[in-house]
Amino acid sequence: MTTVGSRTSDHEIDPIFLERWSPRAFTGEAMPLPVLMQILEAARWAPSAYNSQPWRFVYALRDSPSWANLLSLFVDGNRVWCQHAGALIVIASDSMMLPPGKDTKVPSHSHSFDTGSAFASLALQATKLGWHAHGMIGFDRERAFAELGFKEGYRVEAAVALGKMGNKEALPPALLARETPNSRKPLAETAFEGKFGG
Secondary structure, eight states: OOTTEEEEEESOOTTTTHOOOOOBOHHHHHOHHHHHHHHHHHHTOOOGGGGGGOEEEEEETSSTTTTTHHHHHHOOHHHHHHHTEEEEEEEEEEEEOTTTTOOOOEEEEEEEHHHHHHHHHHHHHHHHHOOOEOOOBBHHHHHHHHHHOOOOOOOEEEEEEOBOOOGGGSOHHHHTTTOOOOOOOOGGGGSSSSSSSO
């Protein structure tokens, strides 16, 4: 078992997996571009089917010309705290891929799965650097697709707020109650030998 704060794993793992969580209270500190590039570089090295690398990231740094537009995509309940992030990202995936030895793209069964791997790498790298990544689906995906220049065949997957952890007391009461690292179901409820048991 590994313990970090209020979290304890069923089996021993690297503490980074317990240190990573998704806070909403951010300081409002701007994220330097080199730090964001370091985080996105980690995502770039995620595994994917046939090394197709379907993930695409559209980002805005705090106080940059594109910040207001990305922030406006978030639903009100998320915008209230995302406005204090240091960077925002919208993640999409390419639903088509070019397998090795082929000259025509085919549908990718795993584009969303692969892009989720890239997000996990991004979130862990952010944690390693002293920042936090909060992924979410509470934003206008149709507007994001239209306004951010994604092409046919791409699927808008999620949005991410990146920031330095701030004072949770600044959050609205409904969010304050949720501002703590949560636990996970026991591994016995999600992993089965030989046959699905859920």
